Amino acid sequence: xxxxxxxxxxxxxxxxxxxxxxxxxxxxxxxxxxxxxxxxxxxxxxxxxxxxxxxxxxxxxxxxxxxxxxxxxxxxxxxxxxxxxxxxxxxxxxxxxxxxxxxxxxxxxxxxxxxxxxxxxxxxxxxxxxxxxxxxxxxxxxxxxxxxxxxxxxxxxxxxxxxxxxxxxxxxxxxxxxxxxxxxxxxxxxxxxxxxxxxxxxxxxxxxxxxxxxxxxxxxxxxxxxxxxxxxxxxxxxxxxxxxxxxxxxxxxxxxxxxxxxxxxxxxxxxxxxxxxxxxxxxxxxxxxxxxxxxxxxxxxxxxxxxxxxxxxxxxxxxxxxxxxxxxxxxxxxxxxxxxxxxxxxxxxxxxxxxxxxxxxxxxxxxxxxxxxxxxxxxxxxxxxxxxxxxxxxxxxxxxxxxxxxxxxxxxxxxxxxxxxxxxxxxxxxxxxxxxxxxxxxxxxxxxxxxxxxxxxxxxxxxxxxxxxxxxxxxxxxxxxxxxxxxxxxxxxxxxxxxxxxxxxxxxxxxxxxxxxxxxxxxxxxxxxxxxxxxxxxxxxxxxxxxxxxxxxxxxxxxxxxxxxxxxxxxxxxxxxxxxxxxxxxxxxxxxxxxxxxxxxxxxxxxxxxxxxxxxxxxxxxxxxxxxxxxxxxxxxxxxxxxxxxxxxxxxxxxxxxxxxxxxxxxxxxxxxxxxxxxxxxxxxxxxxxxxxxxxxxxxxxxxxxxxxxxxxxxxxxxxxxxxxxxxxxxxxxxxxxxxxxxxxxxxxxxxxxxxxxxxxxxxxxxxxxxxxxxxx
Numbered sequence: 001x002x003x004x005x006x007x008x009x010x011x012x013x014x015x016x017x018x019x020x021x022x023x024x025x026x027x028x029x030x031x032x033x034x035x036x037x038x039x040x041x042x043x044x045x046x047x048x049x050x051x052x053x054x055x056x057x058x059x060x061x062x063x064x065x066x067x068x069x070x071x072x073x074x075x076x077x078x079x080x081x082x083x084x085x086x087x088x089x090x091x092x093x094x095x096x097x098x099x100x101x102x103x104x105x106x107x108x109x110x111x112x113x114x115x116x117x118x119x120x121x122x123x124x125x126x127x128x129x130x131x132x133x134x135x136x137x138x139x140x141x142x143x144x145x146x147x148x149x150x151x152x153x154x155x156x157x158x159x160x161x162x163x164x165x166x167x168x169x170x171x172x173x174x175x176x177x178x179x180x181x182x183x184x185x186x187x188x189x190x191x192x193x194x195x196x197x198x199x200x201x202x203x204x205x206x207x208x209x210x211x212x213x214x215x216x217x218x219x220x221x222x223x224x225x226x227x228x229x230x231x232x233x234x235x236x237x238x239x240x241x242x243x244x245x246x247x248x249x250x251x252x253x254x255x256x257x258x259x260x261x262x263x264x265x266x267x268x269x270x271x272x273x274x275x276x277x278x279x280x281x282x283x284x285x286x287x288x289x290x291x292x293x294x295x296x297x298x299x300x301x302x303x304x305x306x307x308x309x310x311x312x313x314x315x316x317x318x319x320x321x322x323x324x325x326x327x328x329x330x331x332x333x334x335x336x337x338x339x340x341x342x343x344x345x346x347x348x349x350x351x352x353x354x355x356x357x358x359x360x361x362x363x364x365x366x367x368x369x370x371x372x373x374x375x376x377x378x379x380x381x382x383x384x385x386x387x388x389x390x391x392x393x394x395x396x397x398x399x400x401x402x403x404x405x406x407x408x409x410x411x412x413x414x415x416x417x418x419x420x421x422x423x424x425x426x427x428x429x430x431x432x433x434x435x436x437x438x439x440x441x442x443x444x445x446x447x448x449x450x451x452x453x454x455x456x457x458x459x460x461x462x463x464x465x466x467x468x469x470x471x472x473x474x475x476x477x478x479x480x481x482x483x484x485x486x487x488x489x490x491x492x493x494x495x496x497x498x499x500x501x502x503x504x505x506x507x508x509x510x511x512x513x514x515x516x517x518x519x520x521x522x523x524x525x526x527x528x529x530x531x532x533x534x535x536x537x538x539x540x541x542x543x544x545x546x547x548x549x550x551x552x553x554x555x556x557x558x559x560x561x562x563x564x565x566x567x568x569x570x571x572x573x574x575x576x577x578x579x580x581x582x583x584x585x586x587x588x589x590x591x592x593x594x595x596x597x598x599x600x601x602x603x604x605x606x607x608x609x610x611x612x613x614x615x616x617x618x619x620x621x622x623x624x625x626x627x628x629x630x631x632x633x634x635x636x637x638x639x640x641x642x643x644x645x646x647x648x649x650x651x652x653x654x655x656x657x658x659x660x661x662x663x664x665x666x667x668x669x670x671x672x673x674x675x676x677x678x679x680x681x682x683x684x685x686x687x688x689x690x691x692x693x694x695x696x697x698x699x700x701x702x703x704x705x706x707x708x709x710x711x712x713x714x715x716x717x718x719x720x721x722x723x724x725x726x727x728x729x730x731x732x733x734x735x736x737x738x739x740x741x742x743x744x745x746x747x748x749x750x751x752x753x754x755x756x757x758x759x760x761x762x763x764x765x766x767x768x769x770x771x772x773x774x775x776x777x
Contacts, residue, residue, distance in 0.1 A: 024067040030078045037082040041114040049114055051106050058104050060094040082118045290386030293357040295334055298418040326354055333362055340422040342369025365393055372430055373399035389415040395434050409443045417450055429461035436468045460492040468499055477503040494522045494531050501538045511542035533567060540571055544578045553595045569602045576603050580610040588614055605636035612643055621650055645672050654679050667693045723761040730754050
């Protein structure tokens with residue numbers, strides 16, 4: 001296995017070598033962070049670098065195969081509060097003009113990226129030379145000049161300081177190098193030190209470039225996971241580790257939204273910085289936006305009856321001197337949330353009047369518990385892809401979920417299983433319903449199985465979700481399952497009726513009269529409630545599906561004032577589209593002129609084209625022109641140009657039609673060009689275009705108008721083929737009739753014969769034409 005892995009890595013490296021050899025330009029980019037400004041410099045393979053710092057200035061010297069340095073992107077994303085200017089000097093030297101008393105911390109990522117962090121504070125002291133091996137470096141104390149391969153471990157007692165003796169009074173100071181050597185270290189102490197050092201394990205072999213990159217990725221992933229767990233309160237810390245830390249090590253500098261740090265691990269939940277070494281070489285795990293500021297909503301052991309817990313928490317709201325206790329308010333709000341009381345939790349938070357990230361998150365959760373979603377701007381909307389409890393609240397806050405929303409379903413399932421039982425029973429079906437709405441049936445079933453396993457009673461909402469899953473599997477709504485839920489007439493019945501009707505409409509089927517009557521009844525029952533708008537929209541769509549456009553538009557006209565802008569536009573679009581495509585000519589004309597403002601205002605270009613097409617076919621040219629005058633983009637714009645050409649032809653404006661068709665290609669455009677040729681009596685041109693697009697019958701009609709008898713003769717299936725044969729024969733052998741006097745008997749017989757042939761050919765041609773008359777109505 002390791003051999004195949006090594007071979008694969010070697011092949012990958014050989015594939016990358018040509019591209020690396022071409023990368024001779026070093027690009028400098030920059031980004032601002034809260035505590036520092038970061039510059040990254042790409043290093044082509046073989047490039048070495050050197051950094052020299054001084055107050056207000058630093059130079060970075062690059063050498064190797066590099067040819068030029070690109071600094072055009074430096075100030076695209078940063079201000080000039082730390083870095084004032086960047087210039088490129090001869091010799092591939094980068095000069096940084098600093099705008100602050102900053103120090104620069106260099107580091108590398110692999111071998112092809114140099115990272116410079118400009119941090120507030122004085123410049124760092126020059127680092128010691130670390131180019132020579134550790135064993136070859138001179139020791140600070142000559143008396144410690146031991147030939148050891150490793151440094152003495154910190155457990156070894158430090159050697160006592162032995163200052164040189166004072167010179168005799170009146171004597172001149174001597175050169176330290178000429179001073180007598182210090183006394184030798186006793187042999188037992190030397191043996192002890194050598195034994196301890198030799199017992200240390202050997203240093204591991206240096207990692208390869210690939211192994212170093214993988215180790216860094218693993219380290220980053222591990223630190224991120226530990227940071228998320230620490231901020232969510234999921235880490236169990238060792239009390240012995242807390243006792244081993246000093247007070248300074250257990251504390252962090254105060255800052256906004258800083259969580260109380262666990263011993264040995266500090267979790268900052270309000271920043272997006274990378275993990276950085278903190279005081280005393282501890283790692284400060286800087287959390288990201290996925291970490292919750294509010295306490296995690298997890299199931300805990302009961303500490304008493306509900307009433308006892310509530311009384312204890314409420315009694316602590318006011319502290320000494322009748323001052324409100326903010327922490328007690330937050331604990332009471334969290335208790336209400338854990339029990340599913342959203343309105344009560346909101347009341348406590350409103351009384352607290354504290355605007356922090358923690359209170360904003362708790363207020364959003366309280367609104368979710370009260371309304372089933374968060375109707376306001378909430379802090380969870382962009383966190384559905386988080387690997388934390390935030391993903392669960394993000395999905396519950398959005399109704400409906402936007403299409404294409406990234407979701408961490410594993411995190412959602414994990415968070416739901418840890419919810420307290422009251423929240424799990426209430427939110428579980430709502431959560432499953434969200435996944436059903438985006439066709440994530442497998443995830444919804446997993447959530448439903450958790451509910452069935454951990455709850456004894458099946459709620460009506462669970463039954464509704466089960467009915468929706470059954471409908472998705474069968475491709476049509478399960479009328480029996482929905483009927484029982486709707487007949488219960490409880491809090492879920494109206495929503496179940498909505499889903500049943502919407503599933504019916506999505507399947508392209510008309511809604512039955514009984515369901516339409518139920519929609520009307522529930523709409524009256526739930527007047528002035530949030531669900532009324534959905535019932536109204538669905539009832540309008542149900543009337544439209546049955547062809548009852550009069551009832552649909554009457555209800556739309558009566559309810560439009562109460563609709564939101566997006567809802568109104570959606571209903572107007574759906575109605576206008578359905579009316580244009582499915583209504584009879586009489587119904588369309590009557591309803592269009594009765595409800596013109598409802599149809600015209602706010603419909604998208606595609607629907608406006610459908611309305612204009614119907615008006616053109618009915619001959620309402622001026623009305624159609626009003627829809628076609630504005631421009632449009634994409635396919636709608638192309639269709640609009642074609643219809644403007646049709647309108648120009650109907651108005652006998654061939655030049656305008658030709659202009660609209662300029663630049664358009666395709667069969668539909670060529671057909672209009674052929675009709676344009678007919679309008680201008682260019683019958684042969686029309687015949688050519690019709691044949692090019694495969695419309696043989698139209699081409700034969702154009703050939704007949706052009707008197708192209710030879711073409712008609714070659715097409716025996718053409719209606720005018722017989723007439724073409726007659727004309728061609730008579731032209732080849734005309735009857736010779738005298739100019740004066742009666743014709744001969746032979747000439748009369750030939751003339752009568754040709755007349756009969758011509759009459760039969762004309763009758764055959766006319767029989768192919770269908771002419772509607774008033775008698776046919």
